[in-house]
Amino acid sequence: MARGNTRQRIQDVALELFAEQGYEKTSLREISERLEVTKAALYYHFKTKEEILISLFRDLTRPIDELIAWAGEQPRTLETKQEILRRYHVALTGAAPLFRFMQENQATVRDLSIGETFKERMVTLTRLIQEPDFAMADRVRCISALFTMHAGMFFMQHVDGDPEEKRDAVLEVAVDLVTRAHQGPARG
Template identity: 85%
Template sequence: MARGNTRQRIQDVALELFAEQGYEKTSLREIAERLDVTKAALYYHFKTKEDILVSLFQDLTRPMDELIEWGGRQPRTLETKQEILRRYHAALIGAAPLFRFMQENQATVRELSVGETFKERVVSMVDLVQEPDSAMTDRVRCITALFSLHAGMFFMNNVEGDPEEKHEAVLEVAIDLVTQAHHGRH
């Protein structure tokens, strides 16, 4: 966790505490104590724990937005689609703790409506890797490709093996699915 600045350290520690004892039970005071800073220092960056959570989602959605924008400017080739999956996979791995939080605190995620914006972006990502005139099976392949990247964040934890190898396998399966769908079009 070599993320340097105070804002990022607050986010990291908050997520750790949310994971340990639950979002509801965690107070700003506890976050400040674990960071060994005054509550005022914490307050300078974030007024509430909701602010911390929203900022974490923004940090995840920013790379997604950049990727969606980048993908929209590229030719719709297989190479582009594969690169989109690679970049998205890397962004997800970077946001693994946030993903675990989303999985374990679905009610909070819904309440803060951050879940909605995330869902919209996932829909945009699917649009980038599938063709509008694709057969239904190919559309399912593209959706499954993205969900295998998401599933790789949670379910692969229960699978024995080297984490690096698991990440590569998940990406390979996603790329296979999109490649198959790309070749399946008329």
């Protein structure tokens, strides 16, 4: 557990258990037992599993909110859009366990408030890396760049190779997709 305080330890252990046995099958009692604290001590910080998950989501995705705020103030150039992807890549890497959990528990996430929040962020990011006048294929390239990063994080763990090299390759493909979209026939 890289993070130190009690609240963060609870989040980390809960996420470990959610990943191991699923959100629905994990109880607050199991979280408190893994932490070796009483349920009362756990309740002091979080009353429900949903509160834990929402707090995790807010804490680990804060860099994405900061990225969106930054990107909204930048010129709409190809270089800015490539930087958006690089920064998003760093944010995804930092929150990899949460995003793996979200991928593996899509139905649960969809039913919680974080599902809608995540969807809104993705829509905003897709708007930030494409232009309304792009041809449809180029708009698809931009959207695919973001999903390449998500799918890459999830599926590349099953591909042999150096983890850093795999992350770099995923980013390279995402940047290439956005670059190609910006070099489309109308902008040529």
